[in-house]
Amino acid sequence: DADVTQTPRNRITKTGKRIMLECSQTKGHDRMYWYRQDPGLGLRLIYYSFDVKDINKGEISDGYSVSRQAQAKFSLSLESAIPNQTALYFCATSDFGQGRYNEQFFGPGTRLTVL
Amino acid sequence: EDQVTQSPEALRLQEGESSSLNCSYTVSGLRGLFWYRQDPGKGPEFLFTLYSAGEEKEKERLKATLTKKESFLHITAPKPEDSATYLCAGYSGGYNKLIFGAGTRLAVHP
Numbered sequence: 446d447a448d449v450t451q452t453p454r455n456r457i458t459k460t461g462k463r464i465m466l467e468c469s470q471t472k473g474h475d476r477m478y479w480y481r482q483d484p485g486l487g488l489r490l491i492y493y494s495f496d497v498k499d500i501n502k503g504e505i506s507d508g509y510s511v512s513r514q515a516q517a518k519f520s521l522s523l524e525s526a527i528p529n530q531t532a533l534y535f536c537a538t539s540d541f542g543q544g545r546y547n548e549q550f551f552g553p554g555t556r557l558t559v560l
Numbered sequence: 561e562d563q564v565t566q567s568p569e570a571l572r573l574q575e576g577e578s579s580s581l582n583c584s585y586t587v588s589g590l591r592g593l594f595w596y597r598q599d600p601g602k603g604p605e606f607l608f609t610l611y612s613a614g615e616e617k618e619k620e621r622l623k624a625t626l627t628k629k630e631s632f633l634h635i636t637a638p639k640p641e642d643s644a645t646y647l648c649a650g651y652s653g654g655y656n657k658l659i660f661g662a663g664t665r666l667a668v669h670p
Contacts, residue, residue, distance in 0.1 A: 449603075487564070487647070487660030488604070503657065535603050546591045546651040549658065551603030 448472045449552035451536050457558045458526050466521045466555050468536030477519040478537040478549060479503075479511060481530075488535065494519055526559045533557075562587045562652050566661035573638055573668050581633040581646055581664045589653030593631050595624050596647040598663070604647055607633075638668045 449470045458464050468477065475496045480488040480503075490503030492511040500511060508530060512520045523530055533556055537549040565584045573579055585593065592611050596604035608617045610626035617624050621642065623634045633646055645663040652659055 485662060487662045488649075488658075489660070490657050493657065501656075537603075546653075548594055548606040548609055550606065551596075553603050554601070556601075 447553065449536060449538055449550055451534075451552040451555050453555060454553065455556045457560065459560050460527055462526050464523045464526055464557070466534055466536075466557070468519045468521070468552060470517050470536075470538045470550075470552075472538050472540075472550060473516075474538040474540045474550075475516065476539045476541065477513065478539075479509075479519070479521045480535045480537065481505065481532040482535060482554075483532050491521065491534075523557075523559075526557075528559045531557060531559045562650070562655065562659045564648055564650050564659050564661040566646075566648050566664050568664060569662070570665040571667070573635075573666070575639055575668055575670050576637045578634070578636045578638070580635070581648075581666070583631040583633070583648030583661055584629060585631070585648075585650045585659075586629075587650035587652050587659055588655070590650050591653040592651040593626050594649045594651065594658065595631070595633055596649065598645045598647055600645075607646075635666070638666075640668050640670055642666065643668045 452467045478493045479491040494513045510522045536552040539549040567582045595607040598604045608624040613628045625632045645665045647663045649658040649660040
């Protein structure tokens, strides 16, 4: 079974609709992240959470919100979707071991299209 | 401003033709330089972490190196299955986040 799962894998929605993307992990990591990926651009951080009570904005948080329901679950919401939010969305997890910033493990992605 | 720049954007190689991918970075308080491989329609897959200048790591046909300004991913005698997009990212201790480059799309032809 995959360590980081995302649902749905594909979603087509209309402008103005509310949509939620979900992420679950079985790695036991405290840190979770949401990124979006657009063609020709690197992955950009939307929100991140270092534990259940800690939520932080990334570089492109406008138009998005998140919820950390448990250590293993981190959801991303688009309150009112717009076409320029069409992108590939990734969830990632990491731990912080031995005082080092360790690698992030990514889910398979959600392809979101906003018409 | 923190920035990671990868070159070239795309690279086409013949099977067995060795080459290098470049990752230049200006990241405040760099706490690690990461390399990932991404196949089409999939999430990035971790390859290497480098923490200090002079460090090198190897995995099969890949070797990553780090200096104070850039990192290289050397590919020796590549095979078609090495075709993918390779992403470089620097962890900013100042901002607690990974700064990603746009990636290099590698195509290895038989």
